[in-house]
Amino acid sequence: MTNKLIRKYQPLIKAHLDAQAQDAITLVERGGPEAINQLDPTAWVMPLMETYRRMFSESFTQAANATYASARRLKQTPGMGRADDWTLYVQDWLRQNGLKLVVTITGNSRDHLIDVANRTIQAGIGKGLGARDIQQMITTNLANEGYTYSGFRALRVARTETIRAANEGHMKGADALPFLTNKTWIAAHDARTRKIPEDEWDHWTLDGMVVDSEEPFKARSKSGRETEAMMPGDINCPAGFTINCRCRVALIGKRDANGRLIMKPDNYQARPRGSGVPPVQIVPSGTAPAAQPVPVATAPRPTAPKPPPKPKPAPAKPKPVPKPKPVQTNWMKLTPELKKKIFVEDDYGSQVELWEMEAELKKRNITLEQFINLGGGLPQANTKLHRISITMNGRRNYFNLQVDTDMHTAQRSVDLDNRKMDNDLLKVTKGSPKGTGLNLFLNQVENARAAGFKEMKVYAAGDVNNDVYNGYYTWARFGYHTNDEYTQKYMALIQRAPGRPSTMFDLMSTKEGQDWWRQNGRSWAGEFDLRTGSKNMKRLKEYAAAQGKTPPF
Numbered sequence: 127m128t129n130k131l132i133r134k135y136q137p138l139i140k141a142h143l144d145a146q147a148q149d150a151i152t153l154v155e156r157g158g159p160e161a162i163n164q165l166d167p168t169a170w171v172m173p174l175m176e177t178y179r180r181m182f183s184e185s186f187t188q189a190a191n192a193t194y195a196s197a198r199r200l201k202q203t204p205g206m207g208r209a210d211d212w213t214l215y216v217q218d219w220l221r222q223n224g225l226k227l228v229v230t231i232t233g234n235s236r237d238h239l240i241d242v243a244n245r246t247i248q249a250g251i252g253k254g255l256g257a258r259d260i261q262q263m264i265t266t267n268l269a270n271e272g273y274t275y276s277g278f279r280a281l282r283v284a285r286t287e288t289i290r291a292a293n294e295g296h297m298k299g300a301d302a303l304p305f306l307t308n309k310t311w312i313a314a315h316d317a318r319t320r321k322i323p324e325d326e327w328d329h330w331t332l333d334g335m336v337v338d339s340e341e342p343f344k345a346r347s348k349s350g351r352e353t354e355a356m357m358p359g360d361i362n363c364p365a366g367f368t369i370n371c372r373c374r375v376a377l378i379g380k381r382d383a384n385g386r387l388i389m390k391p392d393n394y395q396a397r398p399r400g401s402g403v404p405p406v407q408i409v410p411s412g413t414a415p416a417a418q419p420v421p422v423a424t425a426p427r428p429t430a431p432k433p434p435p436k437p438k439p440a441p442a443k444p445k446p447v448p449k450p451k452p453v454q455t456n457w458m459k460l461t462p463e464l465k466k467k468i469f470v471e472d473d474y475g476s477q478v479e480l481w482e483m484e485a486e487l488k489k490r491n492i493t494l495e496q497f498i499n500l501g502g503g504l505p506q507a508n509t510k511l512h513r514i515s516i517t518m519n520g521r522r523n524y525f526n527l528q529v530d531t532d533m534h535t536a537q538r539s540v541d542l543d544n545r546k547m548d549n550d551l552l553k554v555t556k557g558s559p560k561g562t563g564l565n566l567f568l569n570q571v572e573n574a575r576a577a578g579f580k581e582m583k584v585y586a587a588g589d590v591n592n593d594v595y596n597g598y599y600t601w602a603r604f605g606y607h608t609n610d611e612y613t614q615k616y617m618a619l620i621q622r623a624p625g626r627p628s629t630m631f632d633l634m635s636t637k638e639g640q641d642w643w644r645q646n647g648r649s650w651a652g653e654f655d656l657r658t659g660s661k662n663m664k665r666l667k668e669y670a671a672a673q674g675k676t677p678p679f
Contacts, residue, residue, distance in 0.1 A: 129517060129526055131188075132284045135181045140280035142174045143235060147276060150239040151268045159261050162243040167232040175228045178287065182224065183216050185291035186298070192476060193299025193377060215298055223361050231283060238275070242267055270589065270648075277649065278587065278594070286370055290359035293375045297357050300339050305387040306380040307339045311358065312469070314372040315513035315530040322348045327367045329358075339377065376477060457503040457569060458511070460495040468498070468514045478518060486522045490542040492577050499573040500547060501529035501536040502566030506559060509533050526550075533558040534566060547574060549584040552597075564673060567604055571666065572678045575656050582654040583609075589648050598647045602634050605665035606652035616650060631661060 146167070153161050243264045250260035300307050313319055313333035322328040326347050335343055342354035345367070353363045358373035380388040458464060470478040484494045498514055510532040517526040527538040537551040549570075554562045574582065584606055588595035608616060608630045620633050623642040630652070633639040654662045663679075670677045 130519075131181065131185050131288050132281070135177065135288065136277075136280045136284040138177050138181075139174075139283050140276050142170065142177065143276035143280055146170050146232070146235045147239060147268050150243070151265050154243065154261060154264050154268070159243065159247050159257065159264055162240055162264070165236050165240060167236040170232040170235065171225070171228055174232060175225060178224060178228050179220055181284070181288060182220060182291040183213075185288045186216050186219075186295035187213075189292040189295030190299035190302075191295075193296045193303070219294065227287070227361075239268060270591075282370060285372060286359070289372060289374060290361070290368075293357040293359050296375055296377060297339070300377050303377075303379075303390075305389050308336050308378045308380060309339045309357070310334060310336045310376050310378060311343055312374045312376055314515075314528075318370075318535075319372075320367075325366075327353075327364075329371070329373055332373070336378065376471075457499050457573070458495070460493075460498075464511065464514075467511055468516065470516045470518065472518050483516060483518070486518065487542075490523070492542065496573060496577045497525075497540070498527070498529070500540060500570060500577070500579075501527050501538055502534075502552075503569040503573070504531065505533050505562040505565040505569075533562055536566065545577070545579045545581075547579055547582045549582060549601075561673060561675070563600060564604070564670065564675065567666075568670060568675065568677055571654075571656065571663075575679060580656055582656065584652050584654070585649070586652055587649045590645050598649050599640075599644050601652060602630055602643065602647075603640065603669055605662040605669065606654050607631055607662060609651050609653050612650040612652070616648070619646070619648075622646070631665065634665070 149170075150162060150165055153165055157164070246264045246267050247260055250263050255263070297309075300309070311329075311332040311334065313329045315330075315333070319329050320327050321330040326349065327345060328348075332343055332345060337343060342356050344352065344354055346352050347366075351364070353367055355363050355367070357375045359368050359371050361368070382388055465480060468480060470480060470483045472478055480494075487494055487497055501514075504511065512530040512532065513528075515526075515528040515530075519525075523541070523543045525540045525542065527536075527540055529536045533555050535551065535553045535555075537549075539548040539550055541547065552563060552566065570582075584597070584601050586597035586599075586601040586606065588598045607613075613629060616630075617628060620627055620630065620643075623633055623646075624638045625632075625636065627633040627635075627639060630650075633643055656663070667677050
């Protein structure tokens with residue numbers, strides 16, 4: 127559910143950031159380059175605060191409900207009835223913290239826009255440009271924020287604050303549970319996760335730490351400072367500990383020596399023996415529940431003989447499982463050691479057993495090994511795998527897959543019913559061998575085709591000035607093509623390239639076109655047809671051959 131909320135609120139936050147950039151453009155157009163220093167973010171606060179309020183409230187309430195509903199799955203409580211308490215808690219939290227966070231966001235926007243303008247002024251002066259030309263450069267660069275920076279920042283804000291609210295909700299939901307709980311810290315295992323000595327604070331060492339739900343997680347910084355966090359994103363911790371934090375908290379019911387949940391003292395009185403409520407049977411993970419004794423009546427009445435059962439219809443033939451092509455040596459093998467690194471949860475952040483995940487995949491004619499390799503397997507035989515994270519939606523037909531290794535992070539959104547997939551992120555760690563990204567994509571394409579996938583999509587982010595993302599250029603070289611929307615949107619831009627190409631395919635077919643797009647390209651959304659003989663497959667094979675690689679398909 128958290129991922130859905132992030133996708134829901136990212137465009138809304140981006141609209142606020144785009145409007146802020148437009149305010150800066152208008153100020154420069156009316157007052158000249160130096161007017162940028164008069165940019166005032168006061169008017170931005172309340173509109174963004176309303177969006178933040180809705181985002182926090184929705185994420186908090188869903189997480190709190192999910193945690194409390196876990197008790198119903200254990201048959202420990204008859205119903206809900208906590209909505210009013212949680213609404214008051216959200217209102218109080220927003221009064222104390224919401225405005226402060228929003229003012230920080232708008233203040234950072236102002237500082238960034240002024241920095242863009244001032245850097246442009248210095249670059250223009252260095253080129254010997256006049257005031258009018260510099261003013262035009264500033265408006266152009268500020269407008270480009272709508273294509274790149276505002277989108278990335280909106281995603282970061284939506285993800286950070288949605289997860290913060292969800293963690294608050296999980297903890298508040300735990301207060302309403304009738305049994306005692308522990309909590310565990312779940313870190314995101316990739317190159318962006320805080321760790322010492324690269325960062326001041328370390329979230330890697332917190333990963334997997336289990337404490338009582340009433341006790342804080344304790345951490346020490348590189349410089350020796352200490353902090354205590356009740357959950358990831360705790361608003362009372364230092365900013366360097368919480369900003370951009372993607373960690374989550376999970377709750378674990380406390381159990382006695384017999385495996386039964388330990389109830390809170392008040393609940394022992396609420397459910398005395400003989401009240402008509404049967405005792406709860408706690409089943410250890412991976413075992414079947416023991417059969418309950420059936421009461422026997424002392425004087426059963428005679429009943430008419432049952433008619434013979436009707437013959438059951440013949441079961442429908444299952445869809446044949448696509449036969450995978452021979453795997454490469456650097457594909458991930460489903461060994462017991464690898465299984466220990468797979469973490470599965472549902473949309474509400476509740477842990478899902480791995481066998482449940484495998485059962486859902488089996489219904490859709492795909493093995494767990496095939497599924498995890500949709501991330502691209504491992505780029506090299508000596509790659510060190512850190513973690514595989516999987517999130518399932520409520521219908522369990524749509525999955526988010528993240529693979530973290532010492533060489534890369536890959537995120538995929540997978541629609542198994544329709545055999546479609548989005549490449550959400552592919553980030554290669556600095557210092558990884560050349561060709562790491564191509565190896566991953568070739569592995570992904572082969573495995574996706576073997577599993578019956580027909581199409582993949584991507585949002586190719588970045589531009590020549592972006593030091594973080596270069597997907598706008600790399601995905602085009604791999605064979606992706608702009609979707610219909612961006613084909614029309616960028617037609618005029620692409621036709622400025624040498625030879626006046628009209629499509630991304632035409633543009634990237636020549637060395638001159640590739641060089642031109644690298645300097646002038648922007649973010650775009652694209653598609654890749656996995657069927658044999660498609661333009662995308664042909665272009666990928668051509669590019670792989672040019673890099674000295676023989677595609678396995």
